[in-house]
Amino acid sequence: MFSLTIRDHMMIAHSLRGEVFGPAQRLHGATYVVDATFRRATLDADGVVVDIGRATEVLRSVLGELGYRNLDEEEGLAGTNTTTEALARVIADRLAERAGAGELGDGARELDGLVVTLHESHVAWASYERAL
Amino acid sequence: MFSLTIRDHMMIAHSLRGEVFGPAQRLHGATYVVDATFRRATLDADGVVVDIGRATEVLRSVLGELGYRNLDEEEGLAGTNTTTEALARVIADRLAERAGAGELGDGARELDGLVVTLHESHVAWASYERAL
Amino acid sequence: MFSLTIRDHMMIAHSLRGEVFGPAQRLHGATYVVDATFRRATLDADGVVVDIGRATEVLRSVLGELGYRNLDEEEGLAGTNTTTEALARVIADRLAERAGAGELGDGARELDGLVVTLHESHVAWASYERAL
Amino acid sequence: MFSLTIRDHMMIAHSLRGEVFGPAQRLHGATYVVDATFRRATLDADGVVVDIGRATEVLRSVLGELGYRNLDEEEGLAGTNTTTEALARVIADRLAERAGAGELGDGARELDGLVVTLHESHVAWASYERAL
Amino acid sequence: MFSLTIRDHMMIAHSLRGEVFGPAQRLHGATYVVDATFRRATLDADGVVVDIGRATEVLRSVLGELGYRNLDEEEGLAGTNTTTEALARVIADRLAERAGAGELGDGARELDGLVVTLHESHVAWASYERAL
Amino acid sequence: MFSLTIRDHMMIAHSLRGEVFGPAQRLHGATYVVDATFRRATLDADGVVVDIGRATEVLRSVLGELGYRNLDEEEGLAGTNTTTEALARVIADRLAERAGAGELGDGARELDGLVVTLHESHVAWASYERAL
DSSP states (O other): OEEEEEEEEEEEEEOOOSGGGGGGGSSEEEEEEEEEEEEESSOOTTSOSSOHHHHHHHHHHHHHTTTTEEGGGOGGGTTOOOOHHHHHHHHHHHHHHHHHTTTTOGGGGGOOEEEEEEEEETTEEEEEEEEO | OEEEEEEEEEEEEEOOOSGGGGGGGSSEEEEEEEEEEEEESSOOTTSOSSOHHHHHHHHHHHHHTTTTSBGGGOGGGTTOOOOHHHHHHHHHHHHHHHHHTTTTOGGGGGOOEEEEEEEEETTEEEEEEEEO | OEEEEEEEEEEEEEOOOSGGGGGGGSSEEEEEEEEEEEEESSOOTTSOSSOHHHHHHHHHHHHHTTTTSBGGGOGGGTTOOOOHHHHHHHHHHHHHHHHHTTTTOGGGGGOOEEEEEEEEETTEEEEEEEEO | OEEEEEEEEEEEEEOOOSGGGGGGGSSEEEEEEEEEEEEESSOOTTSOSSOHHHHHHHHHHHHHTTTTEEGGGOGGGTTOOOOHHHHHHHHHHHHHHHHHTTTTOGGGGGOOEEEEEEEEETTEEEEEEEEO | OEEEEEEEEEEEEEOOOSGGGGGGGSSEEEEEEEEEEEEESSOOTTSOSSOHHHHHHHHHHHHHTTTTEEGGGOGGGTTOOOOHHHHHHHHHHHHHHHHHTTTTOGGGGGOOEEEEEEEEETTEEEEEEEEO | OEEEEEEEEEEEEEOOOSGGGGGGGSSEEEEEEEEEEEEESSOOTTSOSSOHHHHHHHHHHHHHTTTTSBGGGOGGGTTOOOOHHHHHHHHHHHHHHHHHTTTTOGGGGGOOEEEEEEEEETTEEEEEEEEO
16 A cells, blocks of 8 residues: 655634633634645556645645634534544545545546644644545 | 544663663663554544543653653563563553543543554654554 | 753734735634753753753743733733744743743753744744843 | 554655656655554564564665665666655565565564655655555 | 744755765765744844745745756856755855845845755754855 | 754663752663754865764764663763763763864864754753864
8 A cells, every 4th residue: 555645734723612622712723734645555657646746736725725714713614623633534525525526636536545634733633534 | 533642751761681682681761752642433522532631641640650760670560571662562551441441531432442652762663553 | 052942832823914924914823832942051060951840830831821812812912913933032031031030940040041942833933042 | 563663764866757747857866764664463572573673774775775876777676667655665575575585583574564654855755555 | 033944845866076975976866855044133023034925935946946956967056066065055145145136025134144954864964054 | 154963862771860850860761862063164175064974973983882871880970960961061072072083084173063962852852062
């Protein structure tokens, strides 16, 4: 099994609902350093998992929909507690949708799976892994 | 599948038994930067894998039982060659025991698995992965 | 010249004033991984630059005044554009004040200087350096 | 499941064939920081996944066959587009061959699998995972 | 004193002249992860050391002149042994020239100095520091 | 001013004397990831700060005198509280002595200074800087 990972980041504001979050129930924010991993069993004709240029643009675009925003006021996230875990899934699902729509190229339809990891600090990170 | 990882560290002295270890058969020591990864298929009602506050406290407590000690003289480790691999298992098993005892909260009973990684330097690390 | 550095982090929301900031003029946030470096020409009687336990507590306390907050609404920062550079100075100045008040111990009065670095992502960080 | 990872690096020149590579079709180069992960279900009699000393030497030797070279002119790679993904497989396969030949010691015949990750920059890396 | 650092990278081929370089006398290559640090005593009216957007573009442009190339054949580097140290200076001098030409904005004329660090691997890096 | 930094590591046991050290007064240990930085105003005839091959060997040799040992029992360190800060100086002074003895080559006599940084964990490190 092969995989390719690219890294980018986004900076957002949000608050978390639930006593378990303590002071993080207040409006605060985070830099998420985002690693997107693409997996497939065999390489394409060019010898790659996915076109790294396209993948970088698509990840940039997905993060651009969330970054420099207060996620508490984003319609698409209404009803979502935007924890690091939940955001990893949002980003993975949006990348999967883009892959399905052909934005990663035709070869990307051979991708087997996807992992998105969000690093919220030097001591905590969360991932969501899904099939494609 | 979701995962959450938290990082902490411990500093210990020990010696390793076996010719394969060369100079590491002498009493020496290590800083282990410890990553504990918790896995589950779905998020809990708060939208998290596990309460990160409780997980941090429990990891701190487990590492506190080992840190700032000469592991050659720890009763609980008698007969164990305290290699990085073996210590990863000791820590994972102790975290699993704590999770089973409810120290990570009721929701943590839904956890599927656990990975513990010990970084012994910038060029070597070892992991132990187990189900919960 | 000796130095000791400790690392911690804080997560804040804010917005930046000025066209140069583009989308960062919107309310968003950041994780700042914070490195505080203490400098002195000679070590104290214990052989250290500063008591690392006390320094860790003082840094934690200073970051606790800022973290999990919307800095746009903090009185102490009124009129400050809370750029990474400006926050590095705020933190350094507050650490210097604490050192002056004896919170780092008597020996810390021998400190020559202080550097505070705030990492806002994996590709950008800012520092402020001052004498003590 | 246990794993042990060691890190080393190599510096090579090459060019990539295919329009998808844009400017990387020109002769250029890369530092690959290489992580080799060895996996097995149980530890050997010494309490390790593999003798880290031998593993380090074998990885060094495999990287020595590729490093400080122009891969476009290496016979063993004729017909291979030496992408990061493809090189991860070349290195994994060569490590597997060495393990099979006993260079990692007799105990290494118990290894279950191998992952090789090549970091080509701070924002991109690729892996190849295989059974042993 | 304030500083702002941004990180980018470039991938090049080259060979080094001199017996001291051993196998690196052969044509090979490197990824250089490049940190550019801008220093000034006071912040500008926006509260920054330099417009990070402009600085990122200028660094990208300077690295674009070198990246994905065989430096042995670059006219601008004729007669230069393109060691990590020497390339750090080339990049710093080109950034200084751009700053002088106003590409970093008028405020950037207040910059006091510049440091460029090139990381050639996880175990070696070199810097060049100069006044502006 | 140019600088070149190389990284290596050592693993030691020790105990620290003084109430300020709390549990670190017990016999424990540490991995120190060691960065040695060599500085000079101009490059040598080969275009480098120092022969990186020789510097790597000399650093390895200096660390070999300390590593895999219980520093409490080392004669050369009698009377030294082997804090991270103090060990940074020991290593810097030994590197300086080797440089003076010609082990880094004749050109190394042009070195202006030296910085040694010891990383004791992901959240703490100490440095000692001296002239040559």
